[in-house]
Amino acid sequence: MRALGSGGTALPGLVVERLQSNAADQLARGLSATALITGTNGKTTTAAMLARILRADGREVVHNRSGSNLMRGVTAALVEAATPLGRLPSSCSAVLEADEAALPAIAEAAPPTVAVFTNLMRDQLDRYGEIESIALRWAEALNIFPRDSTIALNVDDPLIASLAMHWKGSCLRYGIEDPNVPPAPAGEIMDAVWDPQTQDDFRYTRRYFAQLGRWHTRSGAERPCPDIAADEIEPGSGSITFTLRLPEAPIAVTLPAEGLYSVYNALAASAASMALGVSPETIRRGLESHEAAFGRQEEVIVEGRRVRVLLGKNPSGMNQALRTLQRPGERHHLLVLLNDGIADGTDVSWIWDVDWESQAEHCASLTVGGRRAADMALRLEYAGLPAPGAPIANDVGLALSAALDAVPDSEQLVILPTYTAMLDVRQRLGQMGASRLWDVA
Amino acid sequence: MTDTDGHQLNVAVLYPDLLNLYGDRGNARALERRCAAREIEATVTGVDIGDDWSPEEADIVLVGGGQDREQRRVQADLQQRGDALREYVDQDGVVLAVCGGFQLFGHHYRGWDCEIMEGIGIFDAVAAHPGPRIARCVGNVVALWEGETVVGFENHGGRTYLNDGQEALADVVSGFGNNGGDGLEGAKIKNAYGTYLHGAVLPKNPRLADRLISLAMERRYGPEAADLTPLDDSAALRAHAEALHAALSARESALGRRFA
Ligand SMILES: [Zn+2]
Numbered sequence: 001m002r003a004l005g006s007g008g009t010a011l012p013g014l015v016v017e018r019l020q021s022n023a024a025d026q027l028a029r030g031l032s033a034t035a036l037i038t039g040t041n042g043k044t045t046t047a048a049m050l051a052r053i054l055r056a057d058g059r060e061v062v063h064n065r066s067g068s069n070l071m072r073g074v075t076a077a078l079v080e081a082a083t084p085l086g087r088l089p090s091s092c093s094a095v096l097e098a099d100e101a102a103l104p105a106i107a108e109a110a111p112p113t114v115a116v117f118t119n120l121m122r123d124q125l126d127r128y129g130e131i132e133s134i135a136l137r138w139a140e141a142l143n144i145f146p147r148d149s150t151i152a153l154n155v156d157d158p159l160i161a162s163l164a165m166h167w168k169g170s171c172l173r174y175g176i177e178d179p180n181v182p183p184a185p186a187g188e189i190m191d192a193v194w195d196p197q198t199q200d201d202f203r204y205t206r207r208y209f210a211q212l213g214r215w216h217t218r219s220g221a222e223r224p225c226p227d228i229a230a231d232e233i234e235p236g237s238g239s240i241t242f243t244l245r246l247p248e249a250p251i252a253v254t255l256p257a258e259g260l261y262s263v264y265n266a267l268a269a270s271a272a273s274m275a276l277g278v279s280p281e282t283i284r285r286g287l288e289s290h291e292a293a294f295g296r297q298e299e300v301i302v303e304g305r306r307v308r309v310l311l312g313k314n315p316s317g318m319n320q321a322l323r324t325l326q327r328p329g330e331r332h333h334l335l336v337l338l339n340d341g342i343a344d345g346t347d348v349s350w351i352w353d354v355d356w357e358s359q360a361e362h363c364a365s366l367t368v369g370g371r372r373a374a375d376m377a378l379r380l381e382y383a384g385l386p387a388p389g390a391p392i393a394n395d396v397g398l399a400l401s402a403a404l405d406a407v408p409d410s411e412q413l414v415i416l417p418t419y420t421a422m423l424d425v426r427q428r429l430g431q432m433g434a435s436r437l438w439d440v441a
Numbered sequence: 442m443t444d445t446d447g448h449q450l451n452v453a454v455l456y457p458d459l460l461n462l463y464g465d466r467g468n469a470r471a472l473e474r475r476c477a478a479r480e481i482e483a484t485v486t487g488v489d490i491g492d493d494w495s496p497e498e499a500d501i502v503l504v505g506g507g508q509d510r511e512q513r514r515v516q517a518d519l520q521q522r523g524d525a526l527r528e529y530v531d532q533d534g535v536v537l538a539v540c541g542g543f544q545l546f547g548h549h550y551r552g553w554d555c556e557i558m559e560g561i562g563i564f565d566a567v568a569a570h571p572g573p574r575i576a577r578c579v580g581n582v583v584a585l586w587e588g589e590t591v592v593g594f595e596n597h598g599g600r601t602y603l604n605d606g607q608e609a610l611a612d613v614v615s616g617f618g619n620n621g622g623d624g625l626e627g628a629k630i631k632n633a634y635g636t637y638l639h640g641a642v643l644p645k646n647p648r649l650a651d652r653l654i655s656l657a658m659e660r661r662y663g664p665e666a667a668d669l670t671p672l673d674d675s676a677a678l679r680a681h682a683e684a685l686h687a688a689l690s691a692r693e694s695a696l697g698r699r700f701a
Contacts, residue, residue, distance in 0.1 A: 132510060193458065194514070340687060346580065347594045349639045352464025372687070374679035378644055381676050382470055392679065 031062075033093040034110050035272045036103070038138070039118025039160070041317045042265045043097040045257070045292075046118060049269035051095045053286025057278045063095045078110075093276070100134050104141040112145060114275035116152040116268045120159045121210055121316045122189065122350070132196060135159050139166040152271035154264060155224045156212040158195065158202050164224070172275055174267040175226035176208060177245065178233045181260065184209045189315045189353040195221060208260055209323070210316040228271050230263045237327075238299075244270060244284070251284045257292065258324040261317075266290075298426075300434040305404060306412040307429065311422050313344065315353035318416070322358055325414060331364040332414045334385075335403035337396055337421035338368070338376040344418040348372045356383035365389050365406045369399020370421045396424045448666065449482045450657050453499040456507075456515050457487035460542050463596065465505030467641025468537060471650045472501060479670050481658070490518040496529035500657040506540030506639060509552045509570070509598070516558045519545055523561035530563050535657045536633035539642065543627065543635035544568040544599050553598055564628040564635050565607035566619075568599040581688035582616030582638055584626040590614070591626075591646045592684035593638025601637070603628055610636055615692045632656045645680040647672070 037047045051063045064077035078094065098106040100120075107115070120135060142151070147169055155161040156175040164171050183206060190211045194201045200217035207213035216222035231250075233242040241254045242263055255266050266287050273283050292298045298309045310325075312318030325332055340346050356379060363385045368377045373392045381387070390402035400415075407413045417425050454469050469485045476483035488494045496502060507515070530536060536546070544550040547566035550558045553573050560568075577598045584591050591611055600620035603609060609619070610627030618626035618637065627636035634653070636642060643650040651669055659667035 131508070189461075190458075193511075196510070199514075347463060347596060347639070349463035349465075349467075349594055349641060352467035352470075352641050352644075353461075372683060374676070374683040375645065378676045378680040379467075382467075382474065382644065394683075 031094050031110070032059075032091045033113040033276050035093070035095045035276065036098045036107060036110070036112040036115040037096070037118065037268070037272070038098040038100060038103045038115065039154075040100060040121040040314065041320075042118040042261060042268065045262070045265040046116060046268040046272075047095050047097045049265055049287060049290050050272050052289055052291075053269060053273045053278055053283055054093055054095065054276070056286040056289065057273075057282045060092045061095055062092055064097055075109075101137070103138060104144065107141050108144055112149050114150045114152060114272045115145065116272050117160045117163060118154055118264065118268050119157045119210070119212065119316075122314060122353075131159075135162075135196070138163060142166050145169070150275035152268065152275060154212070154268065155226055156208070156214070156264075158211060158215045158223070161224060162195075162197070170275075172228060172271045173224050173226045174228040174271045175223065175230075176212075176233070176260070176263065176267075177226065177229040177231045178242070179206070181206070181208050181233060183207055184213070185355060185358075188319060188355060195219075209320055212264075228267055228274065230267055233260070233263055235259075242266075244280075244287075246270065246274065246280050246283070248280050251280050253284055253287050255287055256290055259320055260323070261320045300429055302429055302432050302434045303404060304409055305407050307404075307415060307434070308412060309415045309417065309422065309426065309429075311419065312354075312416050313419050315350050318354045321416060322355060325362055326358055331362055332359075333365045333367075333403065333407045333411060334359065334363050335367045335369065335399060335413060335415045335425075336376050336380065337370040337399065337415065337417035337425060338372040339370045339396075339418045339421040339424075340372050341420040343420050348375050351376060351379045356380055356385065360384040364411075367399055367403035367406060369393050369396050369403075370418070373399065396421055397428055400425055400428055447480070447482075448658065448662055449484065450476055450500040450654070450661070451498055452483055452485045452501045452503060453488050453494065453496070454485060455488050455502065455504040455519070455542070456490065456511075457505075458489070459511045459515055460505040460507040462506040462508065462511075462540065463594065463639035464641045465503075465539050465639060468503050468505070468539070468643040468650075471641065471643035471647075472503075472654060475647070475650055475654060475672060478672050481654070490515060494522075496522070496525050496534060499529070499534065500661055501535045501537070501653055502526070502529070504536075504538045504542030504546070506542060506597075508541070509554075512541045512545055512550065512558055513552065513556070516545060516560075519561055520559055526561055527563060530631055530633045533632050533656070533660050535653050535660065536563070536635075537643070537653055538563075538633070538635045540595075540597055540637050540639060541599075543637060544597075544601060546633070546635055547601060547628075550599055563633055564630060565604040566601050566628055566635075567604075568601040570598045571600060578617035578621055578637075580616055581684060581691060582618065582626065583614040583685055583688045584611035584616070584618060584638075585614055586611035586649065589648055590681070590685060591636075591638065591642070591649055592681055592688065593636070593640040593642045593646070594684075595637045596639065597637050601628070610634055615688045632660070640684070645677055645684060647674045647677045647681075 037043045051061045054061045150170045152172045155173045202215045204213045229245040230242045239256050244251050244253050310321040312321045366388050389406045393399040473483045538546040545560045546563045547560045548562045549560050550568040553570040579596045582595050609625035610629045613624045613626050655667045
């Protein structure tokens, strides 16, 4: 097991990029299969699930872990796996997270066997510009994909479903089919409000979260029928069970992760696995052996207290994280960490688009931290959460110790950090001797 | 100080789903909350495309930001409401127009594809996008408004230019403001305020929020109602100070790089 608290994973890539500008290119040529995962939310977890499944299938996998998903991280992953002679082990598959904006460059360097598009949501518009320009860039990127590659699309997201129009090759569609999924709260933020082609509004017979759901337009466009679907979804504590409907057969899956977005990640990973010829039984085994990736739904034990880290880097991601904390009667100690680094988005306005109000009745104690802790505290005061028990600390370490102090033994601290705050808090948890729950259990 | 108990204000939010970028919904929340603390009953109504609504029903009109595509989407509907909104502002109606909404409350906005979106000309200003290759104005902003700092975050491709005689809302201390050139931020005419600042802007600029409430109270209930009970703004002012720090430290490090 990797030690907790190793942050900067992009460095080897930077070095090699300078030494050899087409390092990724050359290495990628030796791969037996390449899976690219792109989209706003779920890349890291989907990639981790897919890597598990492929390993369960006995394949050797290189994987740009740790959210290091810009071009440099991809190069680093390939270089790290290469032999001293600069070759990848034969029959090695690559699972590569591709940052939304970097997809064209990554697809050029590492032509995909399968490419998964998870969703397209409002995320750091200060960094990426407008949402449609990304959709456009993706559609163009499809032109450089090898013709025999497969694309896997989340058809519950209308912006993703429409990518099929730009692709003549094989396409696997996935989505949720369960009619009993509770609908998104009214007023929840949503980005794809209308169809850019026809200007028609997207209408929903069911909307799960953000713009994901069963959509249609007045001019007759509608959510396509998925090839791979999740049904009979039952949330549990620390896990979620569902029926994974694959074209071959339905299989029952118990996924050790929470929330509907985890089901989407499992669907995405299953679609990619199918495209790579993995059997349903192996898909199930891979999914059920899933461990939360770096800072996503991670649970550790620190000084006798259970600590859960739920990354939330944009309104829909944070709303989904919060939704796993809303079981009736449940109360949590919260540590909310808001940073405004470039990787977090320098604009913190998005916190006004998150439904923190949902936590008012579930929050036992509150601590805030991070570079924009006071902004966060103001937002949470508006949401009706209890006043922070400790003074506002911009320093993540101070905030963490204050939060741990507020948690009685045997109760759980839930940490909700932005991206760089997650790296920071994870490192500190590691220094405090945090161990994974399953290491002690 | 008058007893404002039992007083009411109607807050109308134009296009709450389409023009609500970067948390602009926080502005209505701030007004609602600051009214409630004074026992003024604020009712917030969303106005969507095609809705039957007249500004006469409103005491405060809010309009938020949106991407170019959303601005294009609302402009025809907004045009239809232009006369009524101009009349409302003439009669001292209170407006806060943010970013994309600010641009559409000027004469027009030329988008990045050079297509003109007609505004409603409440502000004597025009906005233009310099094209997709020119960097957007993005970052934390500090501006001086009536001798006080206002803070927020700007993210706009369009540049707004005020015509002669059009007053700005504030002077830029740090950030781009209207166009990154003339040091001006926003616009103000009568009780209509336009700004590029998100944040949302009102929660952490409580003085600005109270100005809008006070103007609306005065218009509806007379001059004595303009005097508002002070509130405990410690959380808001901490967030204000933090945003100020974020803006100024970014500026310092940029200056440091330049002279290093
Ligand atoms: Zn803006």
